[in-house]
Amino acid sequence: MTPRRADAERNRTKLLDSARALFAAPGDAPSMAEIARHAGVGMATLYRNFPSREALLEALYVDEADAVVAAAETVEGDTAGERFVAWLHHFFAFYNGKHEVGDELLRGADGVPELMDASKHRVLAAGGPLLEAAQAAGDIRADLSLEQALTMVVAVAKIPGDPDFLAPILQTTLDGLRRV
Amino acid sequence: MTPRRADAERNRTKLLDSARALFAAPGDAPSMAEIARHAGVGMATLYRNFPSREALLEALYVDEADAVVAAAETVEGDTAGERFVAWLHHFFAFYNGKHEVGDELLRGADGVPELMDASKHRVLAAGGPLLEAAQAAGDIRADLSLEQALTMVVAVAKIPGDPDFLAPILQTTLDGLRRV
Numbered sequence: 001m002t003p004r005r006a007d008a009e010r011n012r013t014k015l016l017d018s019a020r021a022l023f024a025a026p027g028d029a030p031s032m033a034e035i036a037r038h039a040g041v042g043m044a045t046l047y048r049n050f051p052s053r054e055a056l057l058e059a060l061y062v063d064e065a066d067a068v069v070a071a072a073e074t075v076e077g078d079t080a081g082e083r084f085v086a087w088l089h090h091f092f093a094f095y096n097g098k099h100e101v102g103d104e105l106l107r108g109a110d111g112v113p114e115l116m117d118a119s120k121h122r123v124l125a126a127g128g129p130l131l132e133a134a135q136a137a138g139d140i141r142a143d144l145s146l147e148q149a150l151t152m153v154v155a156v157a158k159i160p161g162d163p164d165f166l167a168p169i170l171q172t173t174l175d176g177l178r179r180v
Numbered sequence: 181m182t183p184r185r186a187d188a189e190r191n192r193t194k195l196l197d198s199a200r201a202l203f204a205a206p207g208d209a210p211s212m213a214e215i216a217r218h219a220g221v222g223m224a225t226l227y228r229n230f231p232s233r234e235a236l237l238e239a240l241y242v243d244e245a246d247a248v249v250a251a252a253e254t255v256e257g258d259t260a261g262e263r264f265v266a267w268l269h270h271f272f273a274f275y276n277g278k279h280e281v282g283d284e285l286l287r288g289a290d291g292v293p294e295l296m297d298a299s300k301h302r303v304l305a306a307g308g309p310l311l312e313a314a315q316a317a318g319d320i321r322a323d324l325s326l327e328q329a330l331t332m333v334v335a336v337a338k339i340p341g342d343p344d345f346l347a348p349i350l351q352t353t354l355d356g357l358r359r360v
Contacts, residue, residue: 141355143348152349155335168323169332175321176356 012049012059014039019060023101032056057105058115065119068094072126081139084130085174088153091123092170096157123150140177149177192229192239194219199240203281212236237285238295245299248274252306261319264310265354268333271303272350276337303330320357329357 018038022030030038032053036046050056071090077083102116127146134140144152156170198218202210210218212233216226230236251270257263282296307326314320324332336350 141348141352144352148345148349149352151339151341151345152336152352155339155349156332158338159331159335161331165328165331168321169328169335172321172324172329172332172356173353174356176352176354 008049011039011041011045014041015046015049015056016060016063019056020064023060029104054105057101060101061105061115062119064094065123069122069126072130075130079139080130080133080137081178084127084134084140085177087127087130088149088174088177091127091150092153092157095154096166144177188229191219191221191225194221195226195229195236196240196243199236200244203240209284234285237281240281241285241295242299244274245303249302249306252310255310259319260310260313260317261358264307264314264320265357267307267310268329268354268357271307271330272333272337275334276346324357 015035019030019035022035022038032046033043035056036043039046046056050059068087068091072087075083075086075090077086105116124146127150131140131146131149135142152173153170156166156173159166159169195215199210199215202215202218212226213223215236216223219226226236230239248267248271252267255263255266255270257266285296304326307330311320311326311329315322332353333350336346336353339346339349
């Protein structure tokens with residue numbers, strides 16, 4: 001990577017990190033100017049990286065889906081069941097921090113459902129082997145598919161309320177996944 | 181009760197039963213004419229019992245909340261934990277069959293949030309002793325309030341999908357309530 005390329009990459013990462021943090025914070029969705037300010041870059045740099053707000057949101061969405069997919073390879077735990085549940089925590093954080101992004105994208109332009117569908121398929125493909133291993137080991141109940149487990153986690157992530165209110169609800173649902 | 185009064189009561193019950201069944205069925209929300217036809221009564225009888233669609237929906241809502249409140253006294257189970265979980269199944273059926281009614285009511289006129297709030301308070305008051313007994317007996321985890329347990333069940337009830345898809349998700353969340 002040339003120094004200039006590395007620089008551009010750093011700016012892109014800073015902008016996505018800022019957008020992620022600002023979208024996760026309470027209150028209204030952040031403006032482009034707020035995102036640039038938080039990242040410490042000028043508007044020209046912001047628009048060089050992301051020609052439109054939608055381009056930024058799409059990049060953010062894909063970036064976070066990438067992180068969930070990557071986490072399937074790196075999650076730690078003593079058992080297959082613990083690794084699967086640890087991965088569901090990643091997925092929860094992904095979804096919980098970002099459903100505003102998804103909602104705004106859905107109100108936006110064409111091609112977005114395809115983007116989300118593609119992300120969903122990648123996430124399902126990444127998590128499938130984790131669930132299979134955990135079910136084969138007898139750690140996780142066998143009567144649930146990955147789609148059902150993820151749907152359950154999404155349902156919890158959509159509950160309005162602060163993290164203290166949500167945490168025991170999420171924990172309850174994840175404890176319920178243990179083999180009975 | 182005079183015969184005439186008993187007759188009116190029967191018609192009212194038939195109309196509410198029909199409205200409940202038709203709202204729970206897939207497809208569009210039923211019209212007043214469809215509800216009358218299903219109940220086997222004329223439109224005059226329908227409007228004598230419920231002067232407006234909103235009056236019917238409100239009565240339906242209150243009627244089902246009454247059933248959930250009453251169930252708190254009658255649920256069966258060998259342990260306090262089983263009785264609490266059995267009651268949550270009633271609550272799930274109440275909410276799952278009826279959130280379209282609630283949505284339509286919320287799009288409607290004044291006074292509805294108060295009605296729902298009052299129902300919520302009655303449901304919380306009815307379920308509180310069941311949860312307390314189950315937690316005191318060590319059957320149900322202690323880190324969840326009744327509001328959190330009901331919120332969790334509502335989140336599952338809101339998941340789109342057929343009953344076969346939802347049933348193991350609900351079961352997973354309820355299994356998670358067992359003391360860990």
